[in-house]
Structures are given as structure tokens and as C-alpha cells.
Amino acid sequence: MNMNKVGINVLGIDTSCDDTAVAVVAGGRHIRSSLVLSQQALHAEHGGVVPEVASRRHLEAIRPAVTRALDEAGLTLDDIDLVAATVGPGLAGSLMVGYNFGRALALGRGLPFAPVNHLEGHIYSAWLIPPDREGEDPPAPALPLLVLIVSGGHTELVLMTDHGAYQRLGGTRDDAAGEAFDKVGRLLGLPYPGGPSVQRAAAALPEGIEAATLPRAWMRGSYDFSFSGLKTAVLHLTRDTGEPLDEARIDAIAAGFQDSVADVLATKTVAAAREYGARGVALCGGVAANGAVRERLRRLLPAELPLHVPPPALCTDNGAMIAAAGYYRRVEAVSPAASGLIQPNLALPV
Ligand code: KG4
Ligand code: ZN
Numbered sequence: 001m002n003m004n005k006v007g008i009n010v011l012g013i014d015t016s017c018d019d020t021a022v023a024v025v026a027g028g029r030h031i032r033s034s035l036v037l038s039q040q041a042l043h044a045e046h047g048g049v050v051p052e053v054a055s056r057r058h059l060e061a062i063r064p065a066v067t068r069a070l071d072e073a074g075l076t077l078d079d080i081d082l083v084a085a086t087v088g089p090g091l092a093g094s095l096m097v098g099y100n101f102g103r104a105l106a107l108g109r110g111l112p113f114a115p116v117n118h119l120e121g122h123i124y125s126a127w128l129i130p131p132d133r134e135g136e137d138p139p140a141p142a143l144p145l146l147v148l149i150v151s152g153g154h155t156e157l158v159l160m161t162d163h164g165a166y167q168r169l170g171g172t173r174d175d176a177a178g179e180a181f182d183k184v185g186r187l188l189g190l191p192y193p194g195g196p197s198v199q200r201a202a203a204a205l206p207e208g209i210e211a212a213t214l215p216r217a218w219m220r221g222s223y224d225f226s227f228s229g230l231k232t233a234v235l236h237l238t239r240d241t242g243e244p245l246d247e248a249r250i251d252a253i254a255a256g257f258q259d260s261v262a263d264v265l266a267t268k269t270v271a272a273a274r275e276y277g278a279r280g281v282a283l284c285g286g287v288a289a290n291g292a293v294r295e296r297l298r299r300l301l302p303a304e305l306p307l308h309v310p311p312p313a314l315c316t317d318n319g320a321m322i323a324a325a326g327y328y329r330r331v332e333a334v335s336p337a338a339s340g341l342i343q344p345n346l347a348l349p350v
Contacts, residue, residue, distance in 0.1 A: 008081045008330070009073075011066070011105075012323025015098030016090025016118045017152070018042075018049045020061040023319030024073040024080070028327030029129045029140070033072035034320040036313070037061050044192045048182070055093030062101045069319070077109055082333060084326025087115035088346030089153065095342040106336040113336035114326035118317075119348045122149050123160065124328060125321035126282035126308040141308045146278035148269045150293070151285030152178035152193075157223045157269065158348060159276050163328050168350040169272050170223025177261060177287045180227035184234050184257050188250050199290055201254035209248050212237055212256030216264050223272050230260055258292045266296035273305060282308040288315040 007027035014021040023034035039057050043049050070076060085102030088095060099115070106113040126141050145160045155172035175183065178195055185194020190201060205211060214233050217226040237253050238245060245253075265287075273281050283297055289312035301307055314320060326333070 008327060009075065009079050010082045010084050010114075010323040010327045011069070011080045011102070012116075012319040012321070012326055013062075013066070013083070013085040013098040013102045014118065014121065014317055014319050014322045015058045015062065015094050016086045016088070017094060017317060018054045019317050020058050020065050020098070021317055021319040021322075022062075022065045022069040023323050024069055024075060025128070025320050025323035025327065028124075028324050029127050030134065031128060031131055031320050032075065033069045034314075034318055035065055035069045035072065036316075036318050037065055040193070047186060047192050049091070051091045051093050054091060055097055058094055058097035062097055066101070066105070077105075080109070080111060082112050082114060082326055082330055083336075084114040084116050084322050086118045086121060086322055087340075088343035089118055090344060092342060092344045095344060099342050103336045103339055111336075112330070112333040113339050114330055114333040115339050116322045116325045116329070117346055117348065118322075119149055119154060119156065120329065121321040121325045122151060122284040123147050123158070123282065124324040125284050125310045125314045125318070127324050127328065128310060128314055128320055130311045130314070141282055141306075142279040144276065144278050145280050145282055145308075146269065146273040146276060147282045147284060148265060148288075149285045150177040150265065150283070150287035152176060152182065154285065155225050155227075156348065157272055158350070159272075159278065164332075164349070166348055166350045168348065169276070170225065170268070172225045172227065173219070174226050174228040175231060177225070177227060177265065178285070180231055180261065181287065183231050184254070187231075187234055187238050188245070188254060190250070190254075195286060195290065198254045198258055199292070201251045202258045202292065205251040205255045206248055209252055211259055212253045214256040214260045216260050218264065223268055225264065225268070227261070230257065258290070262290070262292040262296040265293055266300050269297060270300045270302075273301070278305065280306040280308060284310065284315065286316045
């Protein structure tokens with residue numbers, strides 16, 4: 001397939017947190033290149049993202065990242081039709097780097113510019129064709145689509161009725177799901193970031209040892225979530241004996257925690273999909289990379305409801321999802337000179 005004929009080429013940039021991510025996506029779905037320069041090692045010793053360190057590294061990385069993304073796509077700036085960059089939510093100092101770089105690039109090339117909401121970006125990751133399925137032309141998600149966004153900063157259950165039209169059904173009342181994974185990882189003495197570490201520990205639970213029993217906050221009568229009680233329950237378990245935890249105990253707590261989160265997320269998502277007559281379900285955001293969450297949702301969903309869940313690398317922050325959102329929301333693209341400022345506290349437009 002000649003990808004140049006697939007349509008509009010969008011350069012997508014995300015520097016909302018600690019990864020410098022740049023991608024080129026054709027026609028909103030075909031990934032021509034996707035580069036994520038991780039700063040994980042840089043922040044690991046602090047157990048979390050240090051904003052000043054992140055923005056400085058973005059400054060160093062953004063220009064070579066854009067050059068590499070174009071090279072890997074086999075394109076030059078002449079082939080780009082639209083530049084899309086995350087406007088918010090995220091860390092101000094980080095957002096500013098990618099957003100202003102994208103804006104300046106568009107200005108210099110006379111291209112339109114799409115400021116993209118990072119949460120909308122996560123939603124549109126469900127439209128991306130996974131690289132190993134390119135050529136299969138999998139159908140795009142049908143609307144209305146029930147979307148669960150679970151990331152480090154957000155847990156939102158949303159009904160998407162049209163492109164750019166969202167109804168918020170519920171969300172977390174305290175910690176985001178990813179935040180809970182990260183905090184529990186820290187309590188268990190596991191390496192940062194907690195999400196992948198907790199998943200690894202849970203998978204290492206020796207046969208014959210039971211996962212720890214942990215509570216589930218159902219928040220009945222609403223589509224809201226709460227993870228702070230679960231986190232406190234983990235804290236108590238880590239202090240139970242006053243002794244340092246042995247590895248099997250760490251694995252058992254990790255498995256019990258993961259099971260509780262997966263159970264609540266999947267059960268409430270399926271209930272919402274049924275109540276609102278959704279034609280499919282999308283699972284997006286960093287926590288969507290979690291095997292237990294994916295599996296539980298797949299198991300509970302009725303067969304007639306398709307589950308759209310990107311491969312793990314497209315669940316966590318990336319530039320391709322920003323390019324896809326920019327493509328589908330290109331009616332909102334503006335002249336870069338007229339685009340506004342970054343919005344660190346931006347919410348989903350509902
Ligand atoms: O979407 P994302 O990359 O960045 C934000 O927009 O926040 O999500 C990052 C979050 C972190 O909290 C990380 O621990 C979590 O996603 N995460 C996972 C997994 N991979 C990343 N949580 C559970 N299991 C995973 N495999
Ligand atoms: Zn994100």
C-alpha cells in the first residue's frame with residue numbers, strides 16, 4: 001500500500017509528562033513511525049517524575065526526536081499536512097516544550113496546527129491500527145463507544161457519542177488507577193514506575209500461594225471509583241507483622257491489589273456499556289497496558305460488544321495517539337499564530 005495515498009500525514013507530539021514522544025500517522029490510523037524517548041531511568045532514583053528535570057530533558061530531546069520520527073517514516077517535513085501537539089493536561093514545564101516546538105514548526109512551514117487534549121489522545125489510541133495488523137484494515141470503533149481511560153493522572157468512564165462529543169459517566173473520587181499502582185509499588189519496595197512492577201510481581205506469585213484478599217470499593221449507584229481505601233489496606237498489610245516482607249508475600253499483595261483494581265474497573269465498565277447501549281468498549285491509558293485489567297474486561301464483556309484495546313506500547317503515552325486525535329479533530333486546527341497557551345489542568349470537553 002502506498003501510504004502517501006492513505007491521506008493526511010499528521011506529525012504528533014506529546015511531552016505532557018516524562019516521555020518525549022513523536023510520531024507520524026497517515027489517515028488518522030496508519031502509524032508510519034512512533035518514537036518514545038523514555039526518561040524513566042532519569043527519574044527512577046527519585047521514585048517519581050521531577051518536573052524540572054523532565055522539562056530540561058524534553059528540550060534536549062525534542063528536535064532530534066522529530067528528525068528521527070520523520071526519518072523512520074521515510075518522510076520529510078514537505079510530506080506533513082498537519083502538526084498536532086498536546087496542549088494539556090500535564091506538567092506545565094513539560095507541555096510547553098512539545099507544544100511550542102510543534103507550534104513553531106507549523107508556523108515556519110505554513111501548516112495548520114491542532115492543539116490536542118491528552119485525554120482525547122488516549123481515546124483515539126483505539127483508532128490506531130497496531131503495527132502488526134497493518135494491512136488487515138481492522139474496523140474503526142463504532143459509536144457510541146464506552147471508553148475507560150485509566151492513566152497515571154486520570155480514571156474516567158466516558159460515553160463517546162460522536163467525534164469530539166463526550167458524556168462523562170463517572171471517574172475516580174481520589175487516586176487515579178495508575179497513581180494507585182505507583183503508590184502500591186512504592187509501598188512494596190518495587191522499582192518505579194509501579195504499574196509494570198506490580199504486574200511483574202503479581203505474575204511471579206508462586207503456585208500454591210494465595211493472592212492477598214483486598215477490598216473493592218464499588219461506589220454503588222454511581223460510575224465513580226475510589227482507590228484510596230485499597231491503598232490503605234495494602235499499607236496495613238505491609239505493616240502487619242512488623243517484619244520486612246518476603247518476596248512471596250510481596251507477590252501475593254501485588255496480585256491481590258491488581259485483582260481488586262481489575263475487578264472493579266472491568267465490572268463497572270461492562271455495566272455502563274450495557275446501560276448506555278454502547279456499540280463497543282475502548283480501554284485506554286497507561287493502566288490499559290495491564291494484562292489482568294485487559295483480560296478481566298475481555299472475559300466480562302458480552303461477545304457482541306467488541307473490545308478495542310491498543311497494544312501496550314500504544315496504551316502508555318505516545319505521539320501516535322496525539323496525531324490520530326489531531327486528524328479526527330482537525331476541524332479544530334488553527335493557524336499556529338492564533339493557537340492559545342498550554343492548559344496544564346485541561347479536562348475532557350463534556
Ligand atoms: O497514560 P500514561 O503513560 O501517562 C499518563 O498520562 O499518566 O500512564 C502512566 C501510568 C502510570 O501510573 C503507570 O504505572 C501505569 O500507567 N502503567 C501500568 C502498566 N504500565 C503502565 N499500570 C499497570 N500495569 C501496567 N502494565
Ligand atoms: Zn497519558
